[in-house]
Amino acid sequence: DADVTQTPRNRITKTGKRIMLECSQTKGHDRMYWYRQDPGLGLRLIYYSFDVKDINKGEISDGYSVSRQAQAKFSLSLESAIPNQTALYFCATSEGTRGFFGPGTRLTVL
């Protein structure tokens, strides 16, 4: 089984809808991250969490919120999706210099 899983893997939604992307990990890591990938822009950090009670904004947090429900779960929400949030979203965990990325969620906002 994969160490970092993301659900859904693909999602198409409409402008204005609320959507949640979920990330689960079995590695027992305290540190979790959400990144967004856009063509030609690389990956950018949205939010990160160093433990269940620690949530921090990243480079591009506007329009997003997160919830760290447990050590193993870190969810990303778009309260009111807009088309420029169409992207590939990656969750990651880390321990020291070792990082583990999930398979990604491809989100399309129409």
Added chain:
Amino acid sequence: AQSVTQLGSHVSVSEGALVLLRCNYSSSVPPYLFWYVQYPNQGLQLLLKYTSAATLVKGINGFEAEFKKSETSFHLTKPSAHMSDAAEYFCAVSDSGGSNYKLTFGKGTLLTVNP
């Protein structure tokens, strides 16, 4: 603040030729540096990382990179390209000293390998 510049958004080489993908970084503290590869419609795979040990870092699939502090560079090389190397490559930097994975990524370089 940290930043990464990947020179060349698209690099094309012939099969068997040298692969050179350029990465320059900016960091106010000694950096940790990473190269990731992304094959079409797939996730990210770590190729190699520099964590302040040896300046020449060997990775998977025959790739290696050399950390040059004086040039603030971490270029990725492979002596002989293979068709299977066609992918997008991302350089990333961390200034956390290894305490976390808050990475700043470059914009990526798409590698095309011609037969």
